[in-house]
Amino acid sequence: MNRRIFLSTPLRNEIDNIDRLFASVAGQDHPITLWVIVENGSTDGSREELARRTAPSNVERLIVLNENTETGAYALGAKYARIVNRGFEEILARIELGEEDLIGILDADSFPDPGYYTTLARAFDNNQRLGIASGRSVDEGDGRASLHAVDWVRGSCRLWRGRCMIQSGYIIGPSADTLSLARAELDGWQAHVIDKAVFRAREVGTRSKQRYYGSSAYFRGNTAIYALIRGAKFARHGRLGAAKEYLKGYFGARHNRQPRLENPDLRAYFQGYVLRKVKRRLGWK
Template sequence: MAAQDHPIDIWVIVENGSTDGSREDLANRSVPKNVRELVVLNEDTESGDYALGAKYARIVNRGFEEIKTRTDLGAEDLIGILDADSFPDPNYYSTLSAAFDANPRLGIASGKSLDEGSDKVSIHAADWVRGSCRMWRGQCMLQSGYTIGPSADTLSLARAEIDGWEAKVIDGTLFRAREVGTRSKQRYYGASAYFRGNTPAYAMLRFAKFVGYGRFGDGYDYLAGYFGDYLKRAPRLEDVPLREYFGSYISRKISRRFSRA
C-alpha cells in the first residue's frame, strides 16, 4: 500500500483473531505516507476456523461499516476490498480511479489477476472482477450494498448489475493473489454455484474448463460440490431476482459475446 501512487483517505484493517503474529506486527507498523488515516480493528468476532462464505463476508462488511462511521461516503468516492493475500501494482488505484472518472456507469472494477508465485493469468474469465482487490463507486455501494453470504463478492456484483451498474476488469494494471480454490477447495465453489442458482449446464462448463487446464481433480471436486447439493435439493438463494440472474448466466454471456462481434 505504501507503494501506491494514489492517496488513500482511510484504510481499515480488520484483524480477526489471528494467531500468526499479525496483531503484534500491525501494532509496530507506521502509517504509510500516502494514507491519511489508518485504523486497525483487533476483533475476534468469529471462530478460529477458516471459512470463505458468510464469515468472510461479515469480516469484510465490518470494515465497510467502520469506514461509514468515520466518513460520509460520497457518490463519487471509491471504496474497496484488499485481501491480505492480494498485492496490487503501484499504479493500481490510480488506474482504477481514472477508469471510474471516464465511465459514470462503472460501479465495480478490478485490475487483471495473476496467480501469485507463477504469475500465470487466472484461469477464470478475463472479464471476471475479482473480489479480493476490487473497488466500488460510492453511489453503487450506497445503492446496491454488499451482500453477506456464500460468494458474497459474486452476489454483490450481481446485485449491482441488476441495479444498472457496469462491472469491468480494467486494462493497464495488475494484482497478484493466491489462486482461487487453493485454501477453500473447489467443492465449496461448486456448492456456492448451486446455492446462487447457476444451472447444471453452467457447472458442466466449469468442469470442462478445469479439464482443459489439466486439473481434473479440481473439476471433479467442483461437480461434487454442485451436484451433491443439487441431488439432495439443498436450500438455494431466497432472493428471486438474484437467483434468476445466475440462472440466465450462460444465455447472458452468449448475448454479450454476439453483441461485441
C-alpha cells in the first residue's frame, strides 16, 4: 500500500544535529509527504541554520515554524508535548488525514537508518490492528540497545496509523508519548516495536535527568514495584547515578503527594502494568 507519511519534529538548540537529521531523512527510500519542524526559541543558531535549509529530495514539502511562546530550559513534559502537537496541528490544517496514512514524531536527536519508514509501513500493511509503531532504538555513543524494554514503542521516532490518531489522539501533558500509547491500547489498538527498523538516538535522560522520568511514572499511576524494578535495571547496567535519580523522582513525588493522573481508565492501565508484563512473560492471557 502506498501510504502518505507526515512528520512533526520539535527542535530547540540542536545546531550540532541538524546536518545528521536532514541526512537521515534524505536517506529514506519512502517519500515523506509533509515534514513540519517546530523550532522553539533556539539560541545556538539552529533557527538561522534551518532558514537556509531546503527540503530533501524525498520530502514533498518542508515547513519550518519558528515558535517562542514559552521560556525556560529544555523540558520533556507538557511543554514538549505542546511543541509536538503544534506540528501535528500544522499538518492537519494542510491535509485531510486518511485512515491509512501514517503520522508521527521525529525528534531532532533521533536518526532513522535507511529503510526505516519503509519497514514500518510494511508492518502496518501486515497488521490491521497495529495503531502505533517504532523501530528499535540504539543509544548514540556506545551503540548499545536502549535500556527501555525491548517491546517499548519509543516516542521519539514513532508513527501512528491515521485511524488510530483520529480515534485516540495525542495527549498533551507529562509523559505524553506514554499516555497516548496507553489510550490507543485501551481503544483496542496494538503497539509494537518493529525490530528490523533501527534508529539511533541520545540515551534517554541525557538532556533531562532521570528524576523527571521517576516523577512522571508516579504521575501516571505506576506502582512503587514498577519504580523499584526500573531502578534495579539501571543499577544492573552499572548506572547507579541514574537509578538514584529515578528513584528520587518517584519516591519524592510520592512523599510530597504530587498530583496524579486524573483519568481513571489510564490510571488503572498504569497501575496494572507490572502484572500485565508478568502475564505476557508467562504466556498467560
